[in-house]
Amino acid sequence: MKATLTYIGLIVTTLVFSQNTEDSFPNAIKKHIKEYNKQSDLAFKENETVKAQVLFDSLVSNYLIGTQFQDYTLKSFEKKKTKLSKFKKPVFILTYASWCVPSKGEFQALNKLAQKFSKDVKFVILFWDKKHSIKKIAQKFNHNITICYAHETYKNDALIVSHLKHTLGFPTSYFLDENLKVVNIKRGGAQPNRKSSFVQAYTMNYNAFRDGLGSLLIGKNIKDEQLTTN
Template sequence: MRIYITILMLGCMFLAFPQQQKTYFDSQIALHLKAYKTKSEIAMQNGDKEQAKFLFDSLFENHLKFSHIRDFSLNKVKGGTLKTSSIDKPFLLITKSSWEQIKKEEVDEINRMSKMYKGQIEIIILFWDSKDKAKQHSKNYNSNVTVTYIDERDNNANHIIKPFKHSFGAPACFFFSEEKQLLKIDKKFTISNADNRSDVAFNVIHENIKWMLFSDEPTNSGIITTLQ
């Protein structure tokens, strides 16, 4: 009798305190991106950069932050596929287009970061282009960086991964925890044309990555943890 009462009480507890349902990045993008883009375009047309930033921050904080990604596969330029479900540590997903000019300083900094945090984070470069063009760019990255590609002309691009391009374009950088939750977005992940001085350009990407890794503490360094 006591066993039945215990089971009943546990059942009531689960009903009273239901588990929080997961939200997914692609679903949140489908629900909220259109309204964000409409308002953002108006703000940019009015030259109101502060409002545009406010709109992006609101979109991220209210709808995208801590959303999960569904499992998907990426083609590796060296052959085979990378399944996100197989990644057991935090990872950066950096989207690129082969027609953009990728600065040497950026590549050097990504390579340096991949060595500095080897075993703590995975760095994945995703080119939205053909395998041949992605492979050509991949020669610039060291073995710690996984270079992948999606050729949308094949019409086989997974609908789950497409929002990463069609939401904020490329280049962009998404930082996920080991629990596959989105923690940061840098939607302009590049060295701008204004950063011509070598001493400035050398530090820009490193600071951007550290900002993403260390929760807005760009001077921090050491062990990376994203567990809440």
């Protein structure tokens, strides 16, 4: 155990030189993404998945949490354009793509969480696709989740694609407070074993997203929820 902790500590040290002093998320990601990508790519090349996760968590905790997210204008599937600041509440954004294969129970878990907490948090799933590509997948989500899309070929999407898709990739979860300050950033949902039952996979995904939402729902009891698939 001691050797493992030392190993992880060395990994973090190679990426972290100072605590976050950046004002904006775009500036912070621009400043630190090159070094992160260099080390992350090497970790994946060497099949060091634990190291890769530690590097991601270190980037987020030391440089991105506390930065100011840009007030992007989102295009929803319902043909509405809305700035993030118009939501007037904490925002959970999950970036995705129509061709991504969701894990078992992932979308059901998101729907359940949105049903429970949409009064307190705005749920947004942002697909890196053209509108016609998400027509079918958009139907898998309930009305508590706002489905949006952005694509490189749309002239007004250049910034959000550059800042989010081309840096931290997808699926990625962004947790923002009501003032659009970054509270946390995580990878997508859980990765249950293929042999896991639906209930097991659903529960893993529910817990993964719920833990992230916990940073936005301080003071609310979300730890002792009875998990069901209804």
